[in-house]
Amino acid sequence: MATTAGDATVNQFTAALEELDVGWTLTTTDELPGELERFPEPIVGVPFPFEDVSLPESIPRAERSDGVKAASTGVTAATLGIVEYGSVVVESKPPETEPVSLYADTHVAVVRLEDIVDSMSDAFAELGPRLRETGGNAIIATGPSATADMGALVRGVHGPSDVHVVIVK
Amino acid sequence: MSRKSKRAKAAQIRETMAAEGASVRENTRGFNQGRYDTVADLENYEELKDEARRIKEDAIERLPELIDQLTETIEANGGTVYLAEDEADANEYIASLVESDETVVKSKSMTTEEIEVNEHLEAEGANVVETDLGEWVLQVADEAPSHLVAPAIHKSRESIAELFREQFDPDRPLDTPEDLTAFASEYLADAFENADVGMTGANFLTADSGSMMLVTSEGNARKTVTATDRHVAVAGVEKIVPSVEDLQPFVELIGRSGTGQDITAYISLLTPPVETATFGEDELEGSDDRDFHLVLIDNGRMAMREDEQLRETLYCIRCSACANTCANFQQVGGHEFGGETYTGGIAGGWETGVHGLDSSEEFVDLCTGCSRCVEACPVGIDIPWINTVVRDRINRGAEDHSYDFLVDGLTPDAEEGGMSLQKRFFGNFVTVAKLGSLFAPVSNRLASFGPNRWIAERLLGVDQRRDMPQFSRETLKKWASERDGPADPDREVVFMADTYTNYMHVERGKAAIRALEALNVDVEVADVTESGRAALSQGMVATATRHGERVADELLPHVEDGRDVVIVEPSDLAMLRDDYGRLLDAETYEQLSENSYEILEYVYGLLENGADADALRDGNGTEIAYHGHCQQRTLGLAAHTEAVLEELGYDLVTSDVECCGMAGSFGFKQQYYDVSMAVGEELREQFSTPEAEGRTIVASGTSCHDQLTDLMKQDVPHPIELVAP
Incomplete structure (x- = not known):
């Protein structure tokens, strides 16, 4: 995979996130449960499609429809991070990922350091084969939901008003 | 459009501007500035557009x-x-x-x-x-x-x-x-x-x-x-x-x-x-x-795809850049500048393709062809050309021939059908200008005389509030024929005096020739004056092509003899550099395009190549406010004028509006006078700030000159008039 793991990548990616007013945390697999538990409750999560990083047992799974709609925090995996834009890519694997990342007030996206790529071109080099071979959805999400239709920029319209990216080393 | 409907159109546009103009203006300008700012951060912007x-x-x-x-x-x-x-x-x-x-x-x-x-x-x-x-x-x-x-x-x-x-x-x-x-x-x-x-x-x-x-x-x-x-x-x-x-x-x-x-x-x-x-x-x-x-x-x-002229419309990704950057759209919004569904410059192509010419006819003349949208468009669609073609098709389909005989004598054009008298008048302005110059100053008095203005408004839709251009008795061509050039010139140019420069704004032509001669360039004035710009802006493609062919016949022998073509008016230069690519054969277009220059672009080149700047007039810190021309900016040539003025020691501030609002004949037309003045108001405000106030205002375009003269109540020379000895 075209990655540039390392401090420089983290520094540039987190600088881009800060510009978007998106919070971030750099952590390890061991510390992940503690990092996620501190977000506002009710909190729901979706299992991650990774072999080496899992959704902590302490985070309730998204199962009930009303639970997902009422969640303050939704935790999902992000399968790519894009340094240039401060974007995360949220794929519909498993299928609960989309509603959980969309309906909660705060979306917490967990991305592995090695999945952070430099550019939009790099991201599409990954996404092209994935969409062709296995279909599915990929949302390139950059910052919170926003509108300017009511006379000024307002965050949180139909999607989360806050986004937090957790980078796992 | 009849007289009554011109007045009705003017009233309708005024009403929309009053109700919606402020919101549209604020938001589109914000988007437009955002575009400039965010693409500036993109290292490979041009490559991405090409891709x-x-x-x-x-x-x-x-x-x-x-x-x-x-x-x-x-x-x-x-x-x-x-x-x-x-x-x-x-x-x-x-x-x-x-x-x-x-x-x-x-x-x-x-x-x-x-x-x-x-x-x-x-x-x-x-x-x-x-x-x-x-x-x-x-x-x-x-x-x-x-x-x-x-x-x-x-x-x-x-x-x-x-x-x-x-x-x-x-x-x-x-x-x-x-x-x-x-x-x-x-x-x-x-x-x-x-x-x-x-x-x-x-x-x-x-x-x-x-x-x-x-x-x-x-x-x-x-x-x-x-x-x-x-x-x-x-x-x-x-x-x-x-x-x-x-x-x-x-x-x-x-x-x-x-x-x-x-x-x-x-x-x-x-x-x-x-x-x-x-x-x-x-x-x-x-x-x-x-x-x-x-x-x-x-x-x-699928029919648009087969239509050589409308096909480009299908490249549109509907980003709205063409609307946001458009000076007229910023004032009136999409309820005026739009058809049944689509809005902004590209709507001319979309509406013609999906709803038909009737839908486009309502708004397509709000596109003045200023060309600012072409560089804003992420896929580089030639939106002004599409709108020219749409106008041409509307002209050919028009059926009201009732007053044609009145304008026929003045309008020896190559158009079929019964297009509006207003379009034929402005599209054939060179004929009017020739006669005006021949009979000046009587023609100037007649043109400004109340009853004639009234007729001009009724018949041609020329708004009475505009000052009519003043014809000069002595044409530039006549003046230049009595001059002796430098004895041992470094270069030779053929100067194409556009219709305005030859018959009306003769001073800018004289200044251009004096400046070139001072830099040891021999100047010959071409016999041809009309590039076809006026006709093209009315959608008269056949007439514009005929003018283009005459220009080529006249200028190509000069080019073959090693002379460069120099032009004062940016909109005419844009014909040679750009629009002729659509009108003339490829080889002719290339020769004209590659060998033609805007006057200060040429002066800039001469100075860069060792010509002595002392031969021109020193700025001595004179404070000036400069407004570049829309098409000149799209051609990337405003910078040359600014560089020359700065090198000669002028103290310069520049406008950053997309267009002055006059745009050839647009601001003279009764139905668009208010839009034109609203666009111009932005420019007036920029030149009325404490930083700009009291400065000598200079502008590169004839239209910009007319508009700024009206707005600022002062004479607005061409920059070449400042620097020429």
């Missing part, structure tokens, strides 16, 4: 094949594809997917506006709810979109608050943007809760994976798909690109070009039927029952 253009050219070329490939891919995935020939066909199919009492939630889609699917479904008994906040406001207000991307751009916060008060009688005051947004999103959350069908458009479709790309900021398109298990996507056939990777340049360009954002909050890449879970009665449910229908709309597009 986007290449992808679209290729996709439209291969469209039939891509439609087949996309259809096969989606059907193999379990979705259905319906290719709808026209609006009625599309609506009938869509209605067959929706039961009469069902609720349809929609995300924003101009293509569904084009086919008026909401009205159709509602007539069948369905409940349709727009979920993009701007679109929803318009649905509540029962108004049409006024902008491709921000449909309610014409509505202020106050007017939305007032609308909600009237329609919903809310139990809490809704004043701030936050209050209004919260109220709308709560209302729409209920709609999502009860929705049966989700309808979206598609910004792009990829033939290889059967995916669609949706560009949004609010998240409503995501919810539209997630909250329902029946998804109907409606898209024009031109939205198909070959592969997923082809999306990348568009992802990087679309937000920047449109609303001046690096990227919008959500770029959704969906491969239907999507895997996303949906909300069951109690639990989230899997995705097995999801139903997907793609409705591909032809509605004139």
Whole structure:
């Protein structure tokens, strides 16, 4: 995979996130449960499609429809991070990922350091084969939901008003 | 357009500007500035534009094949594809997917506006709810979109608050943007809760994976798909690109070009039927029952593809850059500058293609051909040319010949049909100018004489509030013929004095020749004056071509003898540099294009190559305010004038408006006088700031001169008049 793991990548990616007013945390697999538990409750999560990083047992799974709609925090995996834009890519694997990342007030996206790529071109080099071979959805999400239709920029319209990216080393 | 309808049009535009102008102005300018700022951060902006253009050219070329490939891919995935020939066909199919009492939630889609699917479904008994906040406001207000991307751009916060008060009688005051947004999103959350069908458009479709790309900021398109298990996507056939990777340049360009954002909050890449879970009665449910229908709309597009002139329209990604950068659009918005569905400069192509010339005729003259949109367009569509072609077709189809005999003597044009007298008058202005000069100063008195102005307004729609140009008795050609050039010149040029410079603004021509001679250049003045710009701006393509051929006949022998072509007026230079590519054969165009120069571009080149700047007049810190010409800026030539002025020691401030608002004959026309003055007002404000006030104002264009003279009540010379000895 075209990655540039390392401090420089983290520094540039987190600088881009800060510009978007998106919070971030750099952590390890061991510390992940503690990092996620501190977000506002009710909190729901979706299992991650990774072999080496899992959704902590302490985070309730998204199962009930009303639970997902009422969640303050939704935790999902992000399968790519894009340094240039401060974007995360949220794929519909498993299928609960989309509603959980969309309906909660705060979306917490967990991305592995090695999945952070430099550019939009790099991201599409990954996404092209994935969409062709296995279909599915990929949302390139950059910052919170926003509108300017009511006379000024307002965050949180139909999607989360806050986004937090957790980078796992 | 008759006299009465010209007055009615003027009144209608005034009314729209009063009601909507302030909101449109503020928002489009914000978007336009955002575009300049965000593309400046993009290192490979030009390469991305070239790549986007290449992808679209290729996709439209291969469209039939891509439609087949996309259809096969989606059907193999379990979705259905319906290719709808026209609006009625599309609506009938869509209605067959929706039961009469069902609720349809929609995300924003101009293509569904084009086919008026909401009205159709509602007539069948369905409940349709727009979920993009701007679109929803318009649905509540029962108004049409006024902008491709921000449909309610014409509505202020106050007017939305007032609308909600009237329609919903809310139990809490809704004043701030936050209050209004919260109220709308709560209302729409209920709609999502009860929705049966989700309808979206598609910004792009990829033939290889059967995916669609949706560009949004609010998240409503995501919810539209997630909250329902029946998804109907409606898209024009031109939205198909070959592969997923082809999306990348568009992802990087679309937000920047449109609303001046690096990227919008959500770029959704969906491969239907999507895997996303949906909300069951109690639990989230899997995705097995999801139903997907793609409705591909032809509605004139395949015919546009076969139409050499309209084909480029299909490259449009509907980003709105052409509207935001347009000085006229900034004043009037899409309710004036737009047809049945589409808005802004590119609407001339879209409306002609999907709704016909009648829809375009209402607004296409608001495009003055200033060309600022061409460089703003992320796929480089020559929008002014498309609008010229549309005008030409309208001219040829026009049938009112009743007053033709009155203008025939003045208008020896090559046009067929009975186009408007106003267009024929302005399009053949060189003939008027010749006679005006011959009979000056009598002609000047006559032209300004009350009853004649009244006739000019009634018959030709020349607004009485404009000062008529003053003809000079001695033409530039005559003056120059009595001069002796330098004895041992370094270079030789042929100077093409445009119609205004030869017959009216003779001083700028004299200054140009004095400056060139001072730099040891021999100047010969060409016999031909009219480039065809005036005709082209009226959509008189055949007449413009005839002028172009004459220019080539006259200038090419000079070019072959080693002379460079020098021109004062940027809009005429733009003909040689750019528009002749459409009118003349390739070799002729290339020779003229490569060997022609704007006067200060040429002076800049001479100074760079060692000519002595002391031969020109020293600025000595003279404070000036400079307004470059729109087409000069598009050609990238304003910088040369600024560099020369600075090198000679002038203290310079520059305007940054897109256009002065006069734009050739536009500002003289009765129906557009108010728009022209509103555009000019921006320029007046910029030149009335403490920094600019009291400076000598200079401008490169004849139109800019006329407009600024009216606005600033002072003489506005061409920069060459300052620097010439």
